[in-house]
Amino acid sequence: MIRIETERIKLKPIESNDNEQIFKYRSDSETNKYQGFIPKSLDEVDAFIAKNATEFNQPESWFQFVIIEKKSNLIIGDLGVHFIGNDGFQCELGCTLSKKHQGKGFATEAMKTTIDYLFKELNKHRITASIDPQNINSIQLLERLHFRKEAHFKESLFINGKWVDDIVYGLLKSEWK
Ligand SMILES: CC(C)(COP(=O)(O)OP(=O)(O)OC[C@H]1O[C@@H](n2cnc3c(N)ncnc32)[C@H](O)[C@@H]1OP(=O)(O)O)[C@@H](O)C(=O)NCCC(=O)NCCS
Numbered sequence: 001m002i003r004i005e006t007e008r009i010k011l012k013p014i015e016s017n018d019n020e021q022i023f024k025y026r027s028d029s030e031t032n033k034y035q036g037f038i039p040k041s042l043d044e045v046d047a048f049i050a051k052n053a054t055e056f057n058q059p060e061s062w063f064q065f066v067i068i069e070k071k072s073n074l075i076i077g078d079l080g081v082h083f084i085g086n087d088g089f090q091c092e093l094g095c096t097l098s099k100k101h102q103g104k105g106f107a108t109e110a111m112k113t114t115i116d117y118l119f120k121e122l123n124k125h126r127i128t129a130s131i132d133p134q135n136i137n138s139i140q141l142l143e144r145l146h147f148r149k150e151a152h153f154k155e156s157l158f159i160n161g162k163w164v165d166d167i168v169y170g171l172l173k174s175e176w177k
Contacts, residue, residue: 002056004065004117006109011065011079014052018066019045021075025098032096034132036159057122059086067110069101076101079110081118089125091118095141107141115145119173129169132159142169146176 004011014022023045025031029038039045053061060083067077077097084090093114095107118124129147131138147169155163 002117004113005070006113008070009076009106009110010068010070011110011114012068013056014049014064014066014078016046016049018075019049022049022066022078025077025100026096028099031099031102033160034135034138034164035096036157038160053083056081057083057088059083059088065114067097067106069106076106077110079114081114084128089123090128091124091126092128092130094129095138102137108144111141111145115171115176119176123173125173127171130166131169133165133167139167139169145171147171148175 002013019042023039023042026037026045027039032038037048039048049064051062052064056063062080062082064078064080066075067079068074069076077095079096080094082092082094084092093111095111097107115127118127127147128150129138129142131142133139133152148171149167150170151168153166153168156166157164
């Protein structure tokens with residue numbers, strides 16, 4: 001069992017009975033307007049949970065955690081880890097917080113402790129994140145964590161009915177303090 005936690009939060013593998021709490025913040029289409037996954041029903045959340053990898057660190061898989069605030073024991077967001085390719089050295093991260101829990105440093109904390117785990121415990125070499133250039137909060141989150149902007153792809157993703165740009169941020173193990 002992986003233990004990724006800080007003083008304020010802990011990460012837990014997503015489970016089927018998390019569906020209602022996840023639906024509440026993930027269905028908020030304004031907050032999540034740059035995301036591909038905006039569920040319209042609990043069924044869509046159930047499908048999202050069902051396709052989660054059963055084991056952490058499996059090649060070519062996404063593993064989804066929920067972020068739990070220790071004080072309330074409630075789910076305040078989620079964090080996905082994409083294990084890219086078959087060589088086992090690269091990951092991509094994605095993080096979502098409920099609107100109510102933004103602006104308090106929870107995403108920075110969840111990402112920081114996960115990055116630490118991936119570089120130090122699993123010896124990953126490079127971590128990336130792919131975001132919409134208009135997603136200012138995410139850009140600030142990544143830059144706060146010292147990710148570097150590596151690429152800007154023009155209209156490379158079709159999300160929520162339109163072609164959008166995609167920027168890729170990267171961080172190497174050798175750059176992580
Ligand atoms: C991306 C996202 C998770 C970032 O959330 P966030 O709340 O901005 O980031 P954090 O939780 O790290 O909070 C940082 C803010 O809290 C403040 N803060 C307060 N207490 C803090 C603490 N103890 N530590 C760090 N920051 C703290 C920071 O100053 C910062 O405020 P600012 O934005 O005014 O500068 C959020 O915007 C989101 O869920 N967006 C929708 C989903 C999405 O598009 N995800 C992108 C896919 S990667």
